[in-house]
Amino acid sequence: MIEHDISGRRPLGLPIAWWVALGTAIGLSVGFSAVASTVFGQFVTPLSQAFGWSRGETTLAVAFANIPLLLMAPLFGVLIDRMGAWRTLCVSQVAVPLILMSLATLQGSLTQLYISFFLLALFGAGTLPAAYTRIILTWFDRRRGLGFGIALSGVGLASLVLPPISQALIGAFGWRMAIVSIGVLFLLVGGLNVATLLRIRPQGPHEIDAGAASGSHPAIDPLSGIPWRKALRTMTYWTIALAFVPLGAASMGLLVNLPSILADRGFSPLAAASGVSILGATLIFARLVTGWLLDNVxxxxxxxxxxxxxxxxxFLLADSHTAGITAFAIFLIAFGIGAEFDVMAFLLSRLFGPISYGxxxxxxYAAYNIGVAVGPAYLATRFDASGTYDLALAVFAVLFLLSGAVLTIVARRVPGAAGAA
Known part of the structure; x- marks a missing residue:
């Protein structure tokens, strides 16, 4: 018994901290983020064809989802700080799949589509990355970057797995049954995950960082850091928030419209879904690599x-329509999209601490979603107006350059050569 207390729990030989990190990744792969960034994109073309909607009208649903997020993301974040992440997940992990399945009842009303996405964000905000990264803060200090990388790779996991499943279901059973099937999958996987892995808490310091480091871990003390009232008075916080607005427009603008972009360039629906899966694999790779780098560089x-x-x-995606260049461009874009939430979580946790992290x-995240509300519809309407995505993609390139420069300057304030507190 003493040996167990010292070494920590190791189910199947793997330290329990890594199991919890895996649980956070699974949670993100079946939550609101997966619906908005991956699942809905697979249904834009079928819905547009079924009801005669333009792509701009259909993708505008994402904007309606982001209206309540401007309020609900900070509100759920405060609830996470006060009540714990697990309690918010219990509510939202059930709400997301139920509202998703309700889309199968659409009969051509854009209003119903928009209201459904509004409700999806209103009740599903508890499954946003704030909850899962807050759980990581409980388990990781010196390996925090890698912990964030594992958790946030859940969105990449969704992009890797769900597009082929969605296309196969649509092809075999139609879009209505496909939506219901994916909703059931989310409900079963998400519910089991919340009831098991995400309820676990560390038994002692020996389980922090998967047992890799000994001694105290003041950086994970839930009462350490800068309270939110004081943080909101700093230029650093608002600089970070504003820098993520254009990133939201460019990132989600591409993710939602990528299946349509690939289809217009001659890719079959299945090949386009495979292209999104490649993006998902890159997201996973980028978030894991970035997490390790943030801990060590x-x-x-x-x-x-x-x-x-x-x-x-x-820039490459806007300028070339060949399959090889398109694939390489998607890889480069996915690398940045895959890492941007690692950077968000890491900067906030190191600069402000856990006390008001949520x-x-x-x-x-709300600031990011101001951009998200604009990006997908902007890209789709530019296509509706001009028949091409190229100019809008070049605009997205400039947005990434500007935000990257601002966040690089902010990153100089992170303590330590490797960003360790």
Whole structure:
């Protein structure tokens, strides 16, 4: 018994901290973020064809989802700080799949579509990254970057797995049954995950960082850091928040419209879904690599590279329509998109600490979603007006360059050569 207390729990030989990190990744893969960034994109073309909607009208649903997020993301963040992440997940992890399944009842009303997405954000905000990264703060200090990387790779996991499943279901049973099937999958997987892995808490310091480091871990003390009222009076916080507005427009603008972009360039629906899966695999790779780099390399250098890569990718995607260049451009874009939430979580946790992390993260996430409300519809309406996505993609490249430069400057304030507190 004493040996167990010292070494910590190791189910199947793996330290319990890694199991919890895996649970956070699974949660993100079946939550609101997965619906908005991956699942809905697979249904834009079928819905547009079924009801005669334009792509701009259909993708505008994402904007209606982001209206309540401007309030709900900070509100759920504060609730996470006060009540714990698990309690908010219990509500939202059930709400997301139920509202998703309700889309199967659509009969051609755009109003119903928009209201459904409004409700999806209103009740599903508890499954946003704030909850899962807050759980990571409980388990990781010196390996925090990697912990964030594992958790946030859940969105990449969704992009890797769900597009082929969605296309197969649509092809075999139609879009209505496909939506219901995915909703049931989310309900079963998400519910089981919340009831098991995400309820676990550390038994002692020996389980922090998967047992890799000994001694105290003051950085995970839930009462350490800067309270949100004081943080909101700093220029650093507002600089981070404003920098993520254009990133939201460019990132989600591409993710929602990527299946349509690939289809217009001659890819079959299945090939387009495979292209989104490649993006998902890159998201996972980027978030894991970035997490490790944030733990071991100067934060400023990591941030600079992370946002330069997608800027180049957007320029390439706008300029070339060949399959090879398109694939390479998607890889570069996905690398930056995959890493931007690692950077958000890491900067906020290191600069402001855990005490108000949920609320502060929710505020920056709300700022990000101001851009999200604009990006997908902007890209789709530019296509409706001109028949091409190229100019809008070049605009997205410039947005990544500007935000990357601002966040690189902020990253210089992270303590320590490797960004360790």
């Amino acid at each position: 100067s934060t400023m250098y990591v941030v600079a590279v992370i946002f330069a890569a997608p800027a180049l990718g957007f 609320g502060l993260y929710g505020g920056v």
